[in-house]
Every structure is written in C-alpha cells, then in structure tokens.
Amino acid sequence: MQRIRLRYTKRGRLRFTSHRDFQRAFERALRRAEVPMAYSAGFTPHPKVSYANAAPTGTGSEAEYLEIALTAPRDPERLRVLLDESLPTGLDVVEAVEARTPGLADRLTASVWELRLAGVDPAEAERAVAAFNGAGGVEVQRLTKNGMRTFDARPAVASLESADAHGSAADGPTDQPCAILRLVVRHVTPAVRPDDVLSGLRAVADLAPPVPVAVTRLAQGLFDAETGTVTDPLAPDREAAATEPHPADATAAATAPA
Amino acid sequence: MPVESVFPQLEALLPHVQKPIQYVGGELNSTVKDWDECDVRWALMYPDAYEVGLPNQGVMILYEVLNEREGVLAERTYSVWPDLEALMREHGVPQFTVDSHRPVRAFDVFGLSFSTELGYTNMLTALDLAGIPLESRDRTDEDPIVLAGGHAAFNPEPIADFIDAAVIGDGEQAVLDMTRIIREWKAEGRPGGRQEVLFRLARTGGVYVPGFYDVEYLPDGRIARVVPNRSGVPWRVSKHTVMDLDEWPYPKQPLVPLAETVHERMSVEIFRGCTRGCRFCQAGMITRPVRERSITGIGEMVDKGLKATGFEEVGLLSLSSADHSEIGDIAKGLADRYEEDKIGLSLPSTRVDAFNVDLANELTRNGRRSGLTFAPEGGSERMRKVINKMVSEDDLIRTVATAYGNGWRQVKLYFMCGLPTETDEDVLQIADMATHVIAKGREVSGSNDIRCTVSIGGFVPKPHTPFQWAPQLSAEETDARLEKLRDKIRGDKKYGRSIGFRYHDGKPGIVEGLLSRGDRRVGAIIRAVYDDGGRFDGWREHFSYDRWMSCADKALAPFGVDVDWYTTRERSYEEVLPWDHLDSGLDKDWLWEDWQDALDETEVEDCRWTPCFDCGVCPAMDTNIQIGPTGKKLLPLTVKQPAGTGHTH
Numbered sequence: 001m002q003r004i005r006l007r008y009t010k011r012g013r014l015r016f017t018s019h020r021d022f023q024r025a026f027e028r029a030l031r032r033a034e035v036p037m038a039y040s041a042g043f044t045p046h047p048k049v050s051y052a053n054a055a056p057t058g059t060g061s062e063a064e065y066l067e068i069a070l071t072a073p074r075d076p077e078r079l080r081v082l083l084d085e086s087l088p089t090g091l092d093v094v095e096a097v098e099a100r101t102p103g104l105a106d107r108l109t110a111s112v113w114e115l116r117l118a119g120v121d122p123a124e125a126e127r128a129v130a131a132f133n134g135a136g137g138v139e140v141q142r143l144t145k146n147g148m149r150t151f152d153a154r155p156a157v158a159s160l161e162s163a164d165a166h167g168s169a170a171d172g173p174t175d176q177p178c179a180i181l182r183l184v185v186r187h188v189t190p191a192v193r194p195d196d197v198l199s200g201l202r203a204v205a206d207l208a209p210p211v212p213v214a215v216t217r218l219a220q221g222l223f224d225a226e227t228g229t230v231t232d233p234l235a236p237d238r239e240a241a242a243t244e245p246h247p248a249d250a251t252a253a254a255t256a257p258a
Numbered sequence: 259m260p261v262e263s264v265f266p267q268l269e270a271l272l273p274h275v276q277k278p279i280q281y282v283g284g285e286l287n288s289t290v291k292d293w294d295e296c297d298v299r300w301a302l303m304y305p306d307a308y309e310v311g312l313p314n315q316g317v318m319i320l321y322e323v324l325n326e327r328e329g330v331l332a333e334r335t336y337s338v339w340p341d342l343e344a345l346m347r348e349h350g351v352p353q354f355t356v357d358s359h360r361p362v363r364a365f366d367v368f369g370l371s372f373s374t375e376l377g378y379t380n381m382l383t384a385l386d387l388a389g390i391p392l393e394s395r396d397r398t399d400e401d402p403i404v405l406a407g408g409h410a411a412f413n414p415e416p417i418a419d420f421i422d423a424a425v426i427g428d429g430e431q432a433v434l435d436m437t438r439i440i441r442e443w444k445a446e447g448r449p450g451g452r453q454e455v456l457f458r459l460a461r462t463g464g465v466y467v468p469g470f471y472d473v474e475y476l477p478d479g480r481i482a483r484v485v486p487n488r489s490g491v492p493w494r495v496s497k498h499t500v501m502d503l504d505e506w507p508y509p510k511q512p513l514v515p516l517a518e519t520v521h522e523r524m525s526v527e528i529f530r531g532c533t534r535g536c537r538f539c540q541a542g543m544i545t546r547p548v549r550e551r552s553i554t555g556i557g558e559m560v561d562k563g564l565k566a567t568g569f570e571e572v573g574l575l576s577l578s579s580a581d582h583s584e585i586g587d588i589a590k591g592l593a594d595r596y597e598e599d600k601i602g603l604s605l606p607s608t609r610v611d612a613f614n615v616d617l618a619n620e621l622t623r624n625g626r627r628s629g630l631t632f633a634p635e636g637g638s639e640r641m642r643k644v645i646n647k648m649v650s651e652d653d654l655i656r657t658v659a660t661a662y663g664n665g666w667r668q669v670k671l672y673f674m675c676g677l678p679t680e681t682d683e684d685v686l687q688i689a690d691m692a693t694h695v696i697a698k699g700r701e702v703s704g705s706n707d708i709r710c711t712v713s714i715g716g717f718v719p720k721p722h723t724p725f726q727w728a729p730q731l732s733a734e735e736t737d738a739r740l741e742k743l744r745d746k747i748r749g750d751k752k753y754g755r756s757i758g759f760r761y762h763d764g765k766p767g768i769v770e771g772l773l774s775r776g777d778r779r780v781g782a783i784i785r786a787v788y789d790d791g792g793r794f795d796g797w798r799e800h801f802s803y804d805r806w807m808s809c810a811d812k813a814l815a816p817f818g819v820d821v822d823w824y825t826t827r828e829r830s831y832e833e834v835l836p837w838d839h840l841d842s843g844l845d846k847d848w849l850w851e852d853w854q855d856a857l858d859e860t861e862v863e864d865c866r867w868t869p870c871f872d873c874g875v876c877p878a879m880d881t882n883i884q885i886g887p888t889g890k891k892l893l894p895l896t897v898k899q900p901a902g903t904g905h906t907h
Binding site for chain 1: 270274277279281284285514516517518564568600
C-alpha cells in the first residue's frame with residue numbers, strides 16, 4: 001500500500017469552507033480523479049484519508065496537510081495535478097510526496113499565521129503587540145461546545161511581531177491603513193487559535209479592528225526553537241526519496257520526466 | 259454599464275454568520291460568464307435556503323440550458339438566513355447571486371422556482387433585499403421581470419401582485435423562447451418599456467402576465483370571471499411540455515456544492531409525468547403525459563454525470579420510478595457497471611405494486627441496504643378507491659413479505675390524513691395494516707427484530723386535481739384523528755413496539771391549503787405575514803401559524819371571506835376557480851367526473867396500459883405518451899485509464 005502526503009490550500013472565498021465541507025469535496029475529487037483509494041473495512045467503507053490540524057472555517061491557509069492510502073502506486077506529482085484539477089479553484093493541491101517516514105502529524109507542532117488588520121494603524125498594532133509580548137499571561141475567553149471557557153493564550157505564542165508590509169502578499173495600494181502581524185503559535189491543548197490571540201490583543205491593549213481580520217496560515221511544521229519558526233514537514237519524505245529510491249519506483253524515476 | 263460584484267461588502271459580513279460557505283459560490287461545475295458579452299441575463303432563485311435549493315433539479319437544468327447559449331447568462335441566488343439578512347440590511351448589501359455576487363436587480367429576469375407555496379414569503383424577502391419594489395405595479399424599467407415557475411405556479415393568483423409573469427409546465431424550451439423575445443425587444447431599444455415586453459411575452463399564450471387580467475367577484479365572494487384587460491392577450495395561458503427527454507439531457511454537469519445539502523447524489527430524471535391517476539397528486543396531474551427517457555439516454559447521463567461530479571450515489575428520479583418500462587434493465591445495467599466503484603442506486607419513489615425483489619437487490623448491490631419506503635396513502639381499501647391508489651392490502655403484505663424475507667429489517671409506510679370522505683375508522687385501519695405488516699414480517703424473517711414506521715401527513719387539496727373542489731379537513735380534526743391513531747398503535751401490546759409513528763400536526767397544512775387554492779385576495783395575507791417578519795415557512799422553527807391566522811383575519815376582513823372559506827369549504831361545479839384561466843391541459847369536466855368517481859369509490863386505470871380516459875391533456879397540448887420498451891441494454895463501459903498512470907512500471 002502506497003501512502004501519499006499532500007499539502008493543500010484554502011484561498012480566497014473558499015476559506016469559508018469548513019473542514020467537513022472540505023472532506024466531502026476531497027473525497028469526491030478522489031472519485032473524479034479515479035484515484036485507486038484504499039478503503040476502510042466495515043459496514044460503510046470509507047476511503048483512507050488522514051487529515052491533520054484543519055484551519056478554522058473562515059481562515060485562509062497555504063499549508064494544510066493530509067495523507068491518503070492507495071491500493072496501487074502512483075506518481076505523486078501526476079496525482080497532485082489530477083486532484084488539483086478535480087477540486088474547485090482555491091482548494092489547491094500544491095505539493096505531493098510519497099510517505100517514506102512515519103509520523104507526519106508529529107511533525108506539525110506549530111503554525112505560522114499572517115493577520116491582516118484592515119483599518120488599523122500599524123503603530124497602534126505595534127503597541128498592542130508589545131503589550132501582549134510583555135504580559136506574563138493573557139486570559140481570553142472562547143465559546144466552545146461546552147460553554148464559555150477561559151484560558152491563557154500567552155504561553156502557546158512563540159512569537160508575535162508586526163510584519164514588514166513589503167514582505168507579505170501585496171494587495172495593491174489602499175487608502176486605509178492596514179497593520180500586518182506575523183504570529184507563530186505552538187500546537188498545544190487546549191488549542192490557541194489566531195482568534196484567541198486577537199482576543200488577547202483586545203484584552204491587553206484594547207485593539208479593536210473595525211472589520212474582520214483576514215487570517216491566513218502561511219506554514220505548518222516542526223517548531224524550531226532556535227530560529228523561532230517551523231520547518232517543512234514534508235522535507236524528510238522528500239530527502240528519503242532522494243537518497244533511497246523506492247524499489248517499485250526505480251524504473252519510473254529513470255524514465256518519467258521530472 | 260459595468261455591474262460590480264458585491265462580494266467585498268459581503269465578505270466582511272461572512273465571519274459573523276452561520277455556514278458562510280453557502281454564500282460564496284465557486285461550486286464545481288458552476289459557470290461564470292462575462293456580463294458585458296451577454297445581452298439577456300437571468301437570475302434564478304430557489305426561494306429556500308441554499309442547502310435545499312442547490313440540489314433542485316429544475317433550477318440546475320435551466321441554469322445549464324441558459325448558460326450554454328451564447329450571449330445568455332444565468333446566475334443563481336438563494337434565500338439568505340435571517341442572521342445574514344439582518345447584516346445585509348444594516349450594511350446595505352443587496353440580494354446577490356452566488357456565482358458572481360452581482361446584485362439581483364441588475365438582471366433582465368428574476369426567475370423563481372416554486373416547488374411549494376411556502377416559499378412565497380421568502381420571495382418577498384429577496385425582492386426587498388434586492389431593492390425591487392414588492393408589487394409589480396410599482397416597478398420601473400430599472401427592475402427585472404419577476405417570473406414565477408414550478409408546480410406552485412399552476413395557481414399563481416395568490417402572488418399575482420408580486421410577480422410580473424408566470425410560466426407553467428416544463429421550463430427548458432420556455433426560457434429560451436422568452437430569452438429570444440427579450441433579446442429582440444432590447445435590441446430594438448426597449449420600445450414601450452416593461453409593459454411592452456410583458457405584452458410580447460403574454461401574447462404568445464405561454465406566459466401569464468397577471469397585470470393583463472382583471473378578476474371580477476360575485477357578491478358572495480366567489481369569482482365571477484377573470485378577463486383580459488387589453489386586446490391581444492389570450493383568455494387562457496397554456497402549460498409548456500417538452501416531448502423528447504433524450505433531447506434534453508440536463509443537467510449534464512450537475513453542481514457539486516462545498517456546503518452540505520439535502521441531496522448529494524447524481525440525479526437523473528428517468529421519466530416525466532405520471533398517469534397512475536392518484537387523485538390527490540397534483541404533480542401527477544399537471545405533468546402529463548408520461549415521457550420516458552430511453553435506457554441508453556439514462557446510461558449516458560449517469561456516466562457523464564458521475565465523471566463530472568464524483569458523487570457516490572445515483573438517484574433515478576420520477577414520480578414513480580419503478581414504472582419505467584425498462585426499470586429492471588436500467589437498475590441491473592447500472593449496478594453491473596458501477597459494481598467496482600461502490601456507487602449506490604436509489605429510487606426515491608417506488609409503488610408497492612411495481613416493487614419486486616430483483617429490482618430491490620440490484621438497487622442495494624453496491625450500497626447500503628437501508629429501509630424501504632412505500633406509500634399506500636390510504637389506510638382502508640375504501641379510502642384507496644376514493645383516491646385511486648390502486649394498491650390492495652394483499653399487494654402490500656406480499657411485497658413486505660418479500661422484503662423481510664430477503665433481509666430487509668425496516669419498512670416505512672407513508673399515508674395521508676384528511677382525504678375526502680375519510681372517517682376515523684379509515685385512519686384507524688392504518689394501525690391494522692401496520693400490525694399485519696409486522697406479523698407477516700416476523701413470520702417470514704423468523705425474527706422479532708423488524709420494524710415498520712408509519713409516517714403520516716395532512717392532505718392538502720391542490721389546483722388542477724380532481725380534489726380541487728374538496729373540503730380540506732380542519733387542523734383540529736386532523737390532529738384529533740392522528741391522536742386516535744397514535745393511541746391505537748401505542749396501545750397494541752403485541753406489535754405496538756415494532757411500529758414507529760411519525761406525524762405532522764395539521765396547522766401548516768391549513769396555511770399551505772390557503773396558499774394553494776387561494777386567489778388574488780390572499781396576496782394581502784402574504785404581504786402582511788412578510789411585513790410581520792414571516793420567513794422560511796417550510797421550516798418548523800420559523801413557521802408561525804398564529805401569525806398567518808391573525809394576518810389573514812385582518813387582510814380578508816374587507817372581502818367577507820375567511821381562511822375556512824378557502825380551505826374547509828367544498829366548491830361546486832359552477833364555481834369559477836382562481837386558476838381556471840391557466841390551462842394545464844386537463845379537461846375540467848374530466849376532472850369533475852373523476853371527482854364524482856372518487857365520491858362513488860370508483861377506480862380509473864392507467865392509460866399507459868388501458869385505453870385513453872380522455873383527461874384531455876394529449877389533444878389539448880398536442881402531445882402523447884412516450885414510453886418504451888426500446889429493447890436496448892446498457893453496455894459495460896470501456897476500461898478506464900486510472901489516475902496517475904502513463905509512466906512505465
């Protein structure tokens with residue numbers, strides 16, 4: 001059985017796709033692309049797909065991951081193109097590697113987020129960020145299925161800084177100010193989401209963006225304490241493929257164009 | 259004039275509403291055409307929530323038929339939930355299409371498909387959000403033509419004030435004919451404004467423009483006559499009938515939503531129309547004659563549709579799917595073809611007498627063996643003669659015995675309460691039927707672990723049926739009768755625990771009855787209910803019977819009629835019915851005879867296998883029955899090239 005790991009996005013208006021919505025769309029895309037899926041045993045067999053850490057509904061993402069199990073080997077890149085064509089634009093499959101190492105989920109320990117606060121003066125955002133970073137703890141509340149719960153959003157935040165406007169995706173000039181924040185959050189329990197950090201900024205510095213903040217997950221991976229950012233979670237599989245080609249793929253690698 | 263997308267304004271509201279994905283569009287197989295390259299533009303609405311509206315076949319078909327034409331564009335819009343409605347009003351965001359988020363008011367035609375009358379208040383919400391005046395007479399050349407279609411449009415009188423036009427019957431050809439007329443009128447520079455284009459549509463005889471007709475009333479409140487108020491407008495407007503379904507293989511590319519919807523399957527309409535002649539069934543009466551899609555046409559649609567969608571279930575739709583002349587070969591052919599792909603088949607409506615175990619086995623071969631549903635409709639033999647549902651209790655017991663004997667554990671039976679001439683005894687016999695079903699099931703399966711669910715709804719008399727003259731049973735009597743039935747089932751020590759009982763109270767049925775057989779005076783009630791906040795009347799949590807009744811009391815007071823007058827009153831032969839000027843092809847005298855036959859408990863056969871009964875449709879509409887068998891079979895498809903292959907292994 002071959003396992004393929006994919007990175008996909010939720011872009012533009014399709015960031016409003018919930019995880020359940022994505023699952024149904026993805027399983028249909030597998031059918032349209034005629035992927036030889038392995039099915040679970042049981043009364044209602046389901047294609048074997050493992051999803052990891054889905055971004056909340058309404059937030060964009062450049063770095064969502066999943067793994068599928070196939071009954072017959074496929075070239076990961078060809079499979080990626082087929083799946084990408086079978087999904088609506090915005091749900092884009094951008095990377096595919098054959099799983100050569102265990103534990104993809106174990107390598108997703110932190111996320112890098114971009115928060116665009118339209119209508120917020122960057123200097124004001126800067127002050128709020130400083131107050132957040134300087135606080136020993138930042139109590140926030142979130143409505144969960146079990147009612148309102150209160151927790152400390154500060155410890156999970158590895159870094160929060162205001163981003164250089166030139167360094168991020170440009171939206172073209174607008175007449176209103178826009179503060180852009182870059183956030184690195186470690187995946188802990190209970191999970192701390194970008195929304196919770198925004199609640200924290202409101203709690204410590206009264207930062208209240210006039211319109212909904214556009215939140216995008218830029219990357220997900222193993223948290224590197226030294227650099228304060230994350231490493232590519234598919235890199236170990238790619239390296240393994242390069243150094244020890246799979247026997248079944250030996251011929252394929254020799255003849256298939258890159 | 260460029261028409262801007264309102265998405266930027268909408269986007270800011272979406273984080274604050276439930277299930278925002280339903281408002282963003284981008285469905286697989288949706289179409290976005292260049293606004294400026296099209297000269298006739300349709301906004302199509304199913305006036306209910308996205309989750310109900312998106313899978314609607316009618317809208318999907320017209321969306322594709324229109325978008326396939328050069329220079330024509332169609333986009334979709336659905337009812338927004340009250341949370342978004344409030345935000346849209348607060349921020350001035352108009353009713354939008356989900357395809358390109360264009361404001362509905364910018365289109366040439368705003369077409370609404372009404373499967374049920376309970377969508378009328380949602381139409382008013384959409385009009386108001388769109389900035390289109392609610393009443394036709396207040397609209398200007400800046401407003402689209404507001405057009406009603408769908409089964410409820412066969413009596414559009416209750417919404418006559420709010421719509422500019424209505425089309426009855428099959429929409430495929432009708433929307434193209436209308437498009438041509440609108441295009442010509444626009445090309446000429448819109449001479450005469452909207453009145454002129456409405457007149458050009460009306461004079462074809464296939465588009466009803468309520469504004470061109472006056473209704474005159476008798477002193478007792480009944481209608482004296484409905485009369486055209488300008489020359490050139492026909493006295494009666496005809497329904498549209500598409501004759502060869504194989505020429506219209508739509509939808510070819512069914513929409514696949516991201517949001518969860520009520521039906522997620524590849525649906526193929528295997529035939530249209532029904533001549534079984536069930537007297538309560540409006541759909542069966544107004545969609546005559548029967549026109550089958552050929553087995554090969556069905557096979558092709560399923561093949562293309564599954565490839566285009568990735569759905570894992572195929573629904574073979576019609577009013578009574580097991581009646582297709584080649585249903586056995588269709589089911590077997592499809593089950594064979596998709597055995598490997600785990601594609602399930604479903605037949606949403608199956609008659610007891612058309613069921614057989616071979617068919618049932620084909621249906622469940624690749625999927626789950628869920629419950630079987632049958633609709634005897636009437637509990638007593640006498641009742642079934644009245645409604646012309648020619649199924650005997652022996653038929654039913656034989657069928658369920660086969661089902662239980664072949665491994666099914668659950669059978670659902672659907673009935674109606676409040677049918678003409680019905681007594682408590684007729685309804686109580688439903689309990690007897692259910693106990694006989696359980697007794698037989700236990701006997702043939704050798705198990706006590708079997709169930710039968712009785713599901714029962716209130717009967718609502720509908721226009722263009724033999725029961726259009728019948729008194730509707732009041733909500734109180736309906737509820738009392740259902741309680742007696744419930745008590746009888748629950749009181750059965752031996753079988754009661756194996757019988758599930760589901761019923762709806764009689765109140766929504768009274769509102770539906772008021773709207774389905776109402777006339778233009780009922781429009782004031784709809785308006786008052788809307789003004790008072792009435793929305794989503796098909797949803798239990800939003801529906802308010804008390805609001806409807808108090809609005810009706812006020813709105814009808816000046817006319818000397820009331821809700822009972824519209825619902826529980828029996829009509830006489832002479833009475834001019836509000837929909838008499840809308841021609842469904844059915845001969846009114848034939849309908850009356852059939853009503854008399856009902857009262858005499860006389861049954862009428864199906865004209866597919868007996869001589870014609872002169873219902874009038876074929877000669878009036880220049881149509882005829884189109885059925886097989888063709889004798890053809892579904893061939894296996896050629897071996898498919900699997901994904902990602904092509905490199906050497």
